[in-house]
Amino acid sequence: MRVWMIGCGNMAGAMLTRWIESGAVKAEAVDVVNRKDRALPAGVRQARALPTGAAPDIVVLGVKPQQLDEVAGHYADRVAGAPILLSILAGVDAAVLTRAFPGPVPVPMMPNLPVALGQGVCVVNAPDVPTEVRARVDALLAPLGDVIWAAGTVYAAAAVLAGCGPAYLFRFIDALARAAEAMGVAHDDAARLALATVRGAAALAATDPRSPGALADAVASPGGTTRAGLNVLDDGAALDRLMQATLAASAARAEEMAAAARG
Ligand SMILES: NC(=O)C1=CN([C@@H]2O[C@H](COP(=O)(O)OP(=O)(O)OC[C@H]3O[C@@H](n4cnc5c(N)ncnc54)[C@H](OP(=O)(O)O)[C@@H]3O)[C@@H](O)[C@H]2O)C=CC1
Ligand SMILES: O=C(O)[C@@H]1CCC=N1
Structure with a gap:
């Protein structure tokens, strides 16, 4: 070709x-x-x-x-x-x-x-x-x-998830690392741990038959440490709302760019 x-x-x-x-x-x-x-x-x-x-x-x-x-x-x-x-x-x-x-x-x-x-x-x-x-x-x-x-609005949403998604995840890796660093982990160790944790979790999610939600439950012992952290992400659907606002902002910008390209 x-x-x-x-x-x-x-x-x-x-x-x-x-x-x-x-x-x-x-x-x-x-x-x-x-x-x-x-x-x-x-x-x-x-x-x-x-x-x-x-x-x-x-x-x-x-x-x-x-x-x-x-x-x-x-x-x-x-x-x-x-x-x-x-x-x-x-x-x-x-x-x-x-x-x-x-x-x-x-x-x-x-x-x-x-x-x-x-x-x-x-x-x-x-x-x-x-x-x-x-x-x-x-x-x-x-x-x-x-x-x-995909076509229409489905394409618009799928395109921002796929195209921009890696950048969102790179931010998440940095945020995980910064949080650990703020609690005393050395900068380089925090960066390495955050990346290794995300890489391992993504590989597991890609190969395990359980859904990401079920895998989160498998990590979170009832009344345990993970549940306490998940409660922060889930409080008022905080993470869902953050991701919806994030994708919506990228989709709105894509639509602005489309309008500019159409002239
Ligand atoms: N980065 C990403 O993750 C993604 C990007 N995209 C899309 O990919 C496109 C490129 O983005 P990205 O790769 O990040 O940007 P880059 O700036 O890295 O790439 C743009 C390329 O265009 C070349 N270029 C610019 N002007 C001319 C010209 N007049 N003639 C020939 N070549 C030219 C540049 O080379 P030189 O300066 O040497 O001319 C450069 O190689 C964008 O339209 C973006 O929407 C889509 C999905 C994901
Ligand atoms: O940020 C951008 O506009 C391009 C398209 C998706 C990823 N990068």
Whole structure:
């Protein structure tokens, strides 16, 4: 599969790393265009313009949403002959993509950074694409982790959970560590313990047949120490309300960005 990537920073770079490590895409089949050379997997070509010659099987758009018009001005003509335009731009829907890049089938999606390990989530928002396009996108995304197709408000919610979720969890790890540090654990030990606890708990939740709620109950002895802590998180649904407000803020920002992109 031949791939062109327009913009290949943190997120698109994570996807590229996994594609190459998994063997889904060969490094020499990838052309990246960015404004300066970056550390990319060996064998990937990078330049300040798309290559000449036949269009690839897929074009991946990996710039910031605010850079869409600029890159469309440079590359829309070259991209027009490609069959699929896969976009990871938050708040940029299929109609906006087609306006900027007429020709290819637009496939907006929201990945997350753990795709680099093959443990990410990709939420795809292209409900009406032809079967062969869906099959091709599914095959390309499969090595990255879970793939979910969603539309409308479900996509909006799933996209912020998947796309932003890692950042929320990184904050949670830091907050756990800071709390332990405030109680006397050395800074580095607190950071290590918090990360190891989250990693182990996530691995257990991913493999154990019990739900996260049931696993929490398995940790919390009746009248014990964990229950006392859970009572703080559960008081007035404090954690639920915090997460609802967090996702709602990200979703509202995505909607603002979508409105700006629509113009
Ligand atoms: N970070 C994340 O976890 C996630 C990000 N996203 C989406 O991914 C997209 C990129 O975000 P992220 O990777 O964090 O940002 P980065 O800034 O790391 O990546 C943006 C890339 O675009 C390139 N770029 C900018 N302008 C141009 C241009 N005119 N021509 C070609 N390339 C250009 C930059 O390279 P250079 O400066 O060298 O040109 C850089 O490689 C965003 O749209 C975001 O919504 C989606 C899900 C998760
Ligand atoms: O913060 C952002 O806008 C992008 C999209 C999801 C994660 N990063």
